[in-house]
Amino acid sequence: MRQMYRYKEDRLPSAIVLIFLTIQLATFFFIDSLWIVAGVMLTLLSLSALPGSIAHNHHHVPTFMAPWMNRVYEVVLFLETGVPPYAWTLHHNVGHHKDYLDQAKDPSHWRLENGRVMSRVRYDVTGALRIYPEIWRIGRAYPEMFRRFKLWASVSLLVLGVFVMIDPVKALLLFVAPMPIMYLGLLDNTYMQHSDLDTSSHLTASRNTTSRLYNLISWNLGYHTAHHLKPHVHWSRLPALDASLVHRMPAGVRCDSVLLSACHYRHSRDGAVPAAEVIVLPRPQPADVGLLPEAVRSIS
Numbered sequence: 033m034r035q036m037y038r039y040k041e042d043r044l045p046s047a048i049v050l051i052f053l054t055i056q057l058a059t060f061f062f063i064d065s066l067w068i069v070a071g072v073m074l075t076l077l078s079l080s081a082l083p084g085s086i087a088h089n090h091h092h093v094p095t096f097m098a099p100w101m102n103r104v105y106e107v108v109l110f111l112e113t114g115v116p117p118y119a120w121t122l123h124h125n126v127g128h129h130k131d132y133l134d135q136a137k138d139p140s141h142w143r144l145e146n147g148r149v150m151s152r153v154r155y156d157v158t159g160a161l162r163i164y165p166e167i168w169r170i171g172r173a174y175p176e177m178f179r180r181f182k183l184w185a186s187v188s189l190l191v192l193g194v195f196v197m198i199d200p201v202k203a204l205l206l207f208v209a210p211m212p213i214m215y216l217g218l219l220d221n222t223y224m225q226h227s228d229l230d231t232s233s234h235l236t237a238s239r240n241t242t243s244r245l246y247n248l249i250s251w252n253l254g255y256h257t258a259h260h261l262k263p264h265v266h267w268s269r270l271p272a273l274d275a276s277l278v279h280r281m282p283a284g285v286r287c288d289s290v291l292l293s294a295c296h297y298r299h300s301r302d303g304a305v306p307a308a309e310v311i312v313l314p315r316p317q318p319a320d321v322g323l324l325p326e327a328v329r330s331i332s
Contacts, residue, residue, distance in 0.1 A: 035097055041268040042095045045086040045251065052076060052083055052112050060195065060202050069205050077210050083112040084218055085250040089267040091120035103184060110188040114211025117188065118181035119167055127170045129263050133231045139166040142227040149228045149300055159219040160212065224292040225256050228299050234261055235281050236305045239295040246290045257281060
């Protein structure tokens, strides 16, 4: 029998995604009380960091061997996070990861034109509003990927539309209303991972945490420098990669807290990090992206 998963560690995340979907569907079809429906929505929303991080990791290293299974999985993740297939790939993988050291190009930039650090609230709100304009901008340089995004976003919206036609109020509560909140949560986490850091080096441009709780919830995204250096590395391998980098990373961008704000270094306050080692990674040109195998859909 052909192997289903690329990495056996993805069995648990995919099971969690299936559990979330099962709860959503059971509530939608079998619960009449809107108060209970709203309660289920709030409960799932409080746990939304789990499918949000799973979706992030999946779009770096696809979960399944078969492409069609990955696309179906992404439609399910859309119902749980609001992010359609290939939106991550364009905005995050070939946008943020490629340009996060250049605040003039990063679609998730945290620096204002005057050089000051954007406030957390402004970053979250403006970032959410510009996600799709940025996808359209980036997509023009990656026409094949952009075509796939438009196709699968349409499929995802069609599936959502079916739920809306069946019961608009339940669909609003269970699927639609949590989506913008999820966007804000994802962006807020990105802000804390990168804002007010030294972008002259890959080793100083990300906050890291060794908190077991943070890395349990985020599936090891606390090892964020390692993730940015090698975004094609599976989430289960990030702790080992981090261990090989820790002696080269400044202490101020690393902490052991579930709150990344506990990592005390701030570039606007502390200035350049002494002896920061600059690591330059090759950047594929747009024409090369279509040649990347599906297992390595991220570039840096």
